[in-house]
Amino acid sequence: MAADAPERDWSAAEAEIMEATYRALLEHGYAGLSISRIAAELGKSKAAIYYHYDAKDELLATFLEFAVDRFEATVATETGDEPTADLEHVIEKLLPLQPDEEQRQLQAVLVELRSQAVTNEVFREQFTRIDDRLAAAIRDIVERGIDEGTFRDVDPSRVAEHVLATVNGAMYARATTDRESAAAATRVSLASYIDSELRRHP
Amino acid sequence: MAADAPERDWSAAEAEIMEATYRALLEHGYAGLSISRIAAELGKSKAAIYYHYDAKDELLATFLEFAVDRFEATVATETGDEPTADLEHVIEKLLPLQPDEEQRQLQAVLVELRSQAVTNEVFREQFTRIDDRLAAAIRDIVERGIDEGTFRDVDPSRVAEHVLATVNGAMYARATTDRESAAAATRVSLASYIDSELRRHP
Known part of the structure; x- marks a missing residue:
């Protein structure tokens, strides 16, 4: 985990509200989300949220922060052995090759939330931090690969920004177009990019 | 120009409305756009638009179609001599290294319009066609480079989807975060990607 992006402690009450927000977002989308509907998912009064x-x-x-904390915690648990596999794992988490219905819904909701950041400063700060943290997670893996001698001596930040932009762009296109094969083509090309940019060929 | 993406003929009246829509979008954003404001930019009555x-x-x-037609026409005029330079030219058009205020506003508006495509079928079809046409424009250049022997014998569609996803992702991030240096880093990494994936090294 990057030193400049500490995870926050979530109280049980907060975590429950976040889980309820997640379910309400999946069910109703951004436009249909209300405190009432989150309260209904939570099984408590609106006052419990306010x-x-x-x-x-x-x-x-806050939900966005929660989602990134959870993403990072999952990545920290599921990676660590082999930089190439770890990088592929993070990419698969961010841009699943065959997303299930829940993953599609989540990505659609994230695109709707993110578009608010064009005009809303609070969302803009939040998405700035999200991309900072995702780029740091990718950069950490690349740096580890370089240290271990698995990867060539590239600029880890540059590679991390490239991977993040490509994954974000493909995820964005998947949520806003019917170009189903584009995301798959991008996954193949990303694997090729990683291979040609990073791998030491004996 | 790809054979499956013909440009449409725009009447002078339609083109004027499109230009007025462009100015109104830059001035008021997507949320503040109205037929009244487009009519004001047009200097005509709302009936002239309806x-x-x-x-x-x-x-x-229709405005999105107009914008892509204009983009393709510009690209067709400004490219054609050298595949590597042409590819860089298209990338600079889509993701300017140092965007001026108008380019920033346009990209912000495009992100707001595109997020409508998550739930609105008309916008979704339009952005599907936009990405199809942009990918085709990039693919055409890559194919030309392969035919001429400038580029290696890669899969042109795969490379086109990679470039489009990366450019879209960086543009999206620029409009929704304060990570100014990320887009610049992505431009550098894209140049490196094109060099290592496409160029024949003697």
Whole structure:
């Protein structure tokens, strides 16, 4: 985990609200989300939510932080042995080759939330931090690969930004077009990019 | 130009409405756009717009077609001599290294319009066609480079999808985060990708 991106401690009450927000977002999308619907998923009153969050946007900004914390925790658990496999694992997490319905819904919701960042400063700060943290997670793996001698001596930040932009772009296109094969083609090309940029060929 | 993506003939009246829509979008953003404001930019009555388009979304879908036609026409005029330079030219058009204020505004508006495609079928079809046409424009250059012997014998579609995803992702991030240096890093890495994937090294 990058030293500049500490995970926050989530109280049980907060984590429950975040899980309820996640379910409500999947069910109703961004446009249909309301504190009432989150409360319904939570099985508690709206007051139980307003005790923690003043407004829907504040709750959603916090939800994004929660989602990235969970993503990083999963990545930290599931990676660590082999930099090439770890990089592929992170890419598969961010841009699944064959997303199930829940993953598709989540990515659609993330695109809707992210478009708010064009005009909403709170969302913009949140997505800035999200991309910072995702780029750091990729960069850490590349740096580890270089240290271990698996990868060539490339600029880890440059590679991390490339992978992140490509994955974000393909995810964005998947949520906003019917070009199903484009994401698959991008996954193949990313694997090729990683191979030609990073791998030491004996 | 790809054979399956013919440009449409735009009447002078339609082109004027499209230019007015462009100016209104830059000034007011997607959320602030209205037929009244487009009419004000046009210097005509709202009826002059409704004569051509039934609703704002239909007009905006047409505007996206107009924007891609213009993009393709510009690319067709400004490229054609040298595949590597042509590819860099298209990338600079899609993801300017140092965007001016108008280019930033346009990209922000495109992100807002594109997020509508998550739930709106008309926008989704339009962005599917846009990405099809952009990918075809890139693929055509790669194919030309292979035919001429400048590029290696790669899969042109795969490379085109990679470049498009990377450019779209970096443009998307530029419009939704404050990570200014990320787009520049991605441009450098794209140049490196093109060099290592495509160029024949003597």
